[in-house]
Amino acid sequence: MQRNSYRIVSYKVKHNYDVKNFLSSYRYLLQKAIDVIWDNIEWKKKGKRLIPLIPKSKEFKRSLRNCLLKNWNYASHYVDSAIKTAYSILNSWKRNYLKGRRRVKPVVKRKFVRVKETLYVYRNDKIRVTVKPREVYLEFDLTKVWFKKRVEGCDLGELILKEDELIITFRKPHTPPNPSKKIAWDLNLLSMDSFCDRGWIKFDLKPLYTLHITYENKRRRIQRLSKTKPKTAKKLMEKYSKRYRNRVRDFLHKLTTEIAENFKDYEHGFEDLEKQGMFTKRKTHNRVISKQNWKQIIALMSYKANVRLLDPRNSIKTCPRCGGKMKHRKGQVLECRCGLVINRQLNASINLYLRMWGFPSSMRVWEEFILPILRRSGVTLKGDETDDLLPMNPEGAEVDVSQGGRMSIKDYVR
Numbered sequence: 037m038q039r040n041s042y043r044i045v046s047y048k049v050k051h052n053y054d055v056k057n058f059l060s061s062y063r064y065l066l067q068k069a070i071d072v073i074w075d076n077i078e079w080k081k082k083g084k085r086l087i088p089l090i091p092k093s094k095e096f097k098r099s100l101r102n103c104l105l106k107n108w109n110y111a112s113h114y115v116d117s118a119i120k121t122a123y124s125i126l127n128s129w130k131r132n133y134l135k136g137r138r139r140v141k142p143v144v145k146r147k148f149v150r151v152k153e154t155l156y157v158y159r160n161d162k163i164r165v166t167v168k169p170r171e172v173y174l175e176f177d178l179t180k181v182w183f184k185k186r187v188e189g190c191d192l193g194e195l196i197l198k199e200d201e202l203i204i205t206f207r208k209p210h211t212p213p214n215p216s217k218k219i220a221w222d223l224n225l226l227s228m229d230s231f232c233d234r235g236w237i238k239f240d241l242k243p244l245y246t247l248h249i250t251y252e253n254k255r256r257r258i259q260r261l262s263k264t265k266p267k268t269a270k271k272l273m274e275k276y277s278k279r280y281r282n283r284v285r286d287f288l289h290k291l292t293t294e295i296a297e298n299f300k301d302y303e304h305g306f307e308d309l310e311k312q313g314m315f316t317k318r319k320t321h322n323r324v325i326s327k328q329n330w331k332q333i334i335a336l337m338s339y340k341a342n343v344r345l346l347d348p349r350n351s352i353k354t355c356p357r358c359g360g361k362m363k364h365r366k367g368q369v370l371e372c373r374c375g376l377v378i379n380r381q382l383n384a385s386i387n388l389y390l391r392m393w394g395f396p397s398s399m400r401v402w403e404e405f406i407l408p409i410l411r412r413s414g415v416t417l418k419g420d421e422t423d424d425l426l427p428m429n430p431e432g433a434e435v436d437v438s439q440g441g442r443m444s445i446k447d448y449v450r
């Protein structure tokens with residue numbers, strides 16, 4: 037899957053306009069849109085379950101629009117923006133519902149307005165937002181903003197108006213990938229391993245692992261405390277969870293920025309984790325948490341670089357030299373009947389690298405394509421023997437992994 041060739045970056049500008057009434061009206065409008073669509077959902081019986089069918093016909097949308105336009109005193113384009121937002125909220129609700137989560141009707145809590153491109157003009161470094169046509173406009177001066185250099189030549193996207201700030205999104209084009217530069221990533225508990233024309237490159241994930249351990253220990257201690265002092269425990273838990281989430285997010289951001297900058301015009305190949313579940317049956321607690329981190333890494337990377345998702349089938353145990361099935365030897369080392377003895381992570385990233393090029397595992401490819409890279413970069417095949425299967429959660433406490441990094445404007449709005 038090739039992602040779009042630009043990424044969305046956003047910046048904030050503070051403002052002093054009094055937009056309270058406007059924001060409240062918009063929140064009411066959006067909620068009304070959700071309510072009307074909600075009331076028209078058809079529940080279809082499928083076995084024991086009820087499947088919601090969200091109304092999408094042209095007629096329905098037209099009558100919804102007309103209904104919302106009544107009593108709406110601002111530009112009518114906001115009605116369209118609210119309808120679009122309502123649909124995206126309900127579609128995401130439906131996905132969650134089908135997974136067995138979230139059954140109640142979504143309620144809009146935050147005050148914001150999505151300002152589509154049809155509702156503002158950008159000229160001479162100034163944004164002019166229409167609130168009421170020919171009556172009320174808001175102007176934002178970008179001539180002196182600190183991020184000016186960073187967004188030079190970028191197109192403006194959607195705006196989000198809040199009570200005291202305006203969030204401006206820009207479409208920033210990716211550096212197009214150089215067709216001769218590819219890097220394949222194998223994600224592990226303690227490291228990210230990659231293979232490319234520069235050889236075998238590892239990025240350390242131990243600090244992330246340490247964060248998880250530290251948090252679990254703190255959490256367990258607080259749980260003990262909650263028996264005697266529930267209120268204090270609750271407060272402490274909130275404080276630590278927040279700090280933990282921020283640290284994880286921070287680590288992942290720094291890591292992916294560093295990788296994206298180090299391999300700027302490369303195409304980055306990652307295993308498609310959604311498909312991976314079908315082939316690997318291990319579902320230990322450690323894997324669940326690291327899988328969550330891996331998902332975040334891939335999401336952040338696709339936002340900072342050119343990412344391609346790869347078929348994960350047989351990437352771990354196939355021999356890149358003869359195509360045979362490899363056996364576990366000792367520690368992190370695999371061996372094959374053909375005589376190849378190789379580190380497990382290096383092996384996986386070479387297999388993924390070959391997949392990116394569309395090359396089969398064969399003696400010729402191995403000798404003419406892979407070996408020269410290994411020789412040039414001075415990689416030994418067995419690598420260092422770190423053990424990546426440390427017990428992370430010996431007592432089996434549960435960790436909330438639902439709080440991922442927020443990275444797109446869509447996530448922001450929900």
Ligand SMILES: [Zn+2]
Pocket residue numbers: 355356357358359360372373374375376
């Ligand atoms: Zn072999």
